[in-house]
Amino acid sequence: MLRLAIQKSGRLSEDSLKLIRECGISFITSSLKLKTESTNFPLEILYLRDDDIPGYVADGVADIGIVGENVLVEEGKQELAIEPLGFSKCRLSLAVPKSAEYNSVDDLEGKNIATSYPNLLQSYLDERGVKANIHTISGSVEIAPSIGLADAICDIVSSGSTLISNGLREVERVFKSQAVLIAHKGLSEEKRAILDKLLFRIHAVQRAQRTKYILLNAPNDKVDEIVSLLPGMKSPTVLPLAEKGWSSVHSVVNEDDFWEIIERLRDAGAQGILVIPIEKMIS
Numbered sequence: 001m002l003r004l005a006i007q008k009s010g011r012l013s014e015d016s017l018k019l020i021r022e023c024g025i026s027f028i029t030s031s032l033k034l035k036t037e038s039t040n041f042p043l044e045i046l047y048l049r050d051d052d053i054p055g056y057v058a059d060g061v062a063d064i065g066i067v068g069e070n071v072l073v074e075e076g077k078q079e080l081a082i083e084p085l086g087f088s089k090c091r092l093s094l095a096v097p098k099s100a101e102y103n104s105v106d107d108l109e110g111k112n113i114a115t116s117y118p119n120l121l122q123s124y125l126d127e128r129g130v131k132a133n134i135h136t137i138s139g140s141v142e143i144a145p146s147i148g149l150a151d152a153i154c155d156i157v158s159s160g161s162t163l164i165s166n167g168l169r170e171v172e173r174v175f176k177s178q179a180v181l182i183a184h185k186g187l188s189e190e191k192r193a194i195l196d197k198l199l200f201r202i203h204a205v206q207r208a209q210r211t212k213y214i215l216l217n218a219p220n221d222k223v224d225e226i227v228s229l230l231p232g233m234k235s236p237t238v239l240p241l242a243e244k245g246w247s248s249v250h251s252v253v254n255e256d257d258f259w260e261i262i263e264r265l266r267d268a269g270a271q272g273i274l275v276i277p278i279e280k281m282i283s
């Protein structure tokens with residue numbers, strides 16, 4: 001049985017559970033139970049505070065875990081990372097009061113900066129030769145300037161609305177983060193085999209999320225040109241339609257190229273284009 005540590009409640013919880021469920025792993029959750037076992041996969045889930053997850057995985061109390069890169073690197077445990085997961089994307093940024101004068105990071109020399117990430121901030125300032133006083137607080141960091149605790153803050157930003165609501169302005173991006181899968185260094189062979197099985201499923205889910213299934217109709221004389229625009233897993237499928245002289249073309253396209261390909265397909269004579277999400281994709 002592999003032990004997975006995830007955040008009990010917070011910004012990582014929902015997407016972590018969603019990923020595990022998308023891997024076809026079933027389990028029953030209850031807000032009071034801090035440990036659950038899957039009913040169809042050798043996995044036990046521990047629900048923890050996110051800051052504790054890297055330490056538990058490093059010690060082998062948990063075998064694997066899901067945590068933000070910001071927390072992992074802050075705790076100096078980046079060597080545990082095995083896979084970026086693509087969710088909980090955010091950045092650690094420096095921000096100052098809206099009205100404060102700010103030209104460059106040098107303006108922070110001798111200033112008081114509140115943060116929950118003293119190590120990440122310290123190395124950022126060290127690299128730029130700036131000496132500031134770092135005040136470590138564990139939450140509600142954005143309040144610090146307005147209550148006279150600090151001149152600036154360094155905290156997580158995503159949409160930026162928390163900064164705006166607290167009269168702050170983002171001035172420097174210190175660290176880019178997303179959720180990562182981490183694993184204990186000395187996993188037994190048995191546990192490593194379960195982890196490989198889980199990774200196989202995670203990759204299938206991730207590939208599917210980046211790809212769309214596309215179906216379209218085309219007159220037969222346009223099929224060759226349309227097929228040349230579509231990559232497909234091997235090559236596109238072409239099937240005859242009931243209506244003579246027409247075919248249906250099926251393929252998969254990458255989300256990043258999606259809109260450009262659609263335009264080119266229409267120009268080439270494709271009609272009735274349907275785009276469908278893919279649940280799993282195994283190459």
Ligand SMILES: Nc1ncnc2c1ncn2[C@@H]1O[C@H](COP(=O)(O)OP(=O)(O)OP(=O)(O)O)[C@@H](O)[C@H]1O
Nearest residue numbers: 007010011012049050051068071088089090156158
């Ligand atoms: N606004 C956001 N958008 C996207 N990701 C975020 C955001 N805020 C935080 N994160 C990511 O999610 C992680 C957990 O954030 P959260 O605010 O839930 O942590 P926390 O309050 O420290 O939780 P805990 O109670 O478990 O200690 C952060 O370390 C970061 O990686």
Ligand SMILES: O=P(O)(O)OC[C@H]1O[C@H](OP(=O)(O)OP(=O)(O)O)[C@H](O)[C@@H]1O
Nearest residue numbers: 011139140156157158159160161162163
């Ligand atoms: O840029 P935004 O989209 O506004 O997001 C940023 C906010 O999100 C996080 O806090 P969260 O809401 O998770 O609450 P917490 O401070 O209680 O952890 C983070 O600490 C910021 O305060």
Ligand SMILES: [Mg+2]
Nearest residue numbers: 049050051052
């Ligand atoms: Mg925390």
